[in-house]
Amino acid sequence: MVRSTKIITFIKIIYQSLINTINHDGIEHAGYLSFLLMLAIFPFLVFFTAIIGTLSSLVDIPLVTTLTNLIINSPWASFIDSLKPRIIEITTLPPQSFLTIAIISAIWTASSIFEGIRTTLNRAYHVKNPPAYLLRRLFSILEFIIVIIILAVAICTLIIIPAMWDFLEKHIVIPDAQIISLIDKDLEVLRSTILYLFSIVFVSYLYYSLPNKKQKFTKILPGAVLVLFCWAAFSKIFKYYISYFPQINMIYGSIAGIIISLLFFYFCSLILIYGAEFNYLVELEFKEKK
Template sequence: MAERASPLRSSKLPPAQDREVRSLSPEARRQSARDERDESRAGLRSVLVRRMGPGTRAFEVFKRTMVGTYQDGFIHAGNLAYLSMLAIFPFFIIGAAVFQLVGGAERTSQMIAAVLVTLPPTVSDTIEPVAANIVEARSGWLLWLGAAVALWTVSSLVETIRDILRRAYGTKAIHAFWKYRLLSAGIILAAVVLLLISLFAQVVIGTAQAVIDASLPQLSQLIGTLRLSRIVPALGLALSLYMLFYSLTPHEYRSKAYPKWPGALFTAAWWLGVTTALPPILSSFFAYNLTYGSLAGIIIALFFFWLVGLGLVIGAELNAALAEPETAGDELANDSADNTQTEE
């Protein structure tokens, strides 16, 4: 019978650095304090390099996003700018038809204002009077005929966004052309319904403000809180973009393993940032009236939609860069292997 190995003989000694006896001499303590000061001085830089430098996930995601944006972003941004100008007025026609169907034709002006609230004043001032004239000029069967044509026009914009996401993820179309068009039409109608709900919410909030102001003037702070509903358009924009990204992302990358909210959040922040920064920049550094004359408003609107389109492309590329199919594939393979072993 083999002799049992002694625990003392079988145990392994720790590494040399762990067996070193730390010196507590004054010179050693001074050197340790000097090292700590050097680390604190270079702390922020070392942390940034360690967490965001080459070789890290953050750096890899940033590189993927920028490469994808450089390859396709500027072309798609121009396409989105053109289609946005082409589709925004047909969208108002669709909204007017739906509002007439539910008996709220008098609220079409509020619908236009709700859509334009996320645009810079220069752009909204150019679009609003034209949109009002277009909506008022149609009624009855002419309105519904215009809505049918408008649905096709606006669906082209949705299909362009779908193609942007498809290119970002590197996938191809798997359904027939008419199926994608029907899905796009459903998304557009859902957007109009959400717009109708948001307008109803704004009416309720405005009524609550008026009642409190008239009956309970001492609750002025509560009224100020209710006026925080100005952030509702921003939240609605972020939610709409998330639903758009989720519904148009290729089916293979629609699960929870591949997040969609980073791209939607970035696009919403980019959109609001452009809306805020564009007016002072145009008034301070550019004089479009001298170059384009009466067409300056249209050119500024196109430029705004181009910037928004670029932000949307960056958001799509960000979501694609965050996707790790190799990791998700390993997990799925392990799960299937476990299931096979269990069945055996």
């Protein structure tokens, strides 16, 4: 009886989260976020590549190469085919003078996406009186820098694990080739697990730090996990759609690639907003029972 009640409550929260997303103009705000993401992605990559390029030269670790491979081999790479040439150009040939010339402009533009997400999440979390605009922008820049650090740590982690295995493989004799093959498979699973965990940390960080509301980190985990699950499911559905239904190419012609990227960003933003609405209702339900 108790289990069935919990299931019914969970279904109600899922449904009400969808209604709240619509009522709080989430459908419209997702379009706003997709535009900001398209606007911010290149300044973000230029700044980030310049940073990790500098780190690579200091520690002699191929961080930029790992970043490029992550973008190319991403499950979502096919949805941004029109952007990939410029992304690869940025990550392989970063502007050498960037850090001294355009750093302020790039940080301001790239951090705009954080300000846009904050505005949308404040709506989802029913924040009535957010701080003044300039203070919010300062927070957005700080959060942008924190995200840079998180991503740099993630890339370093993905490099260190294979490097450790290569070292062990060279200095420790493993006679059975089958054992090596099994370890390589386990290593790939470990890399995927690390990426998934960093993704949860990243989405959780957005939900925890961006809204102008005090929260417990554990309270925002359900929405973060739900968002990642929905992103994975949506990417498979969207990939099937653009493969078998050519309406986008027929309507938009030569700019279809840009439209596909915008549509992908739009639905990912919508799912992110939905996750925030879900978190708010879960927290509300928990408070009422408490």
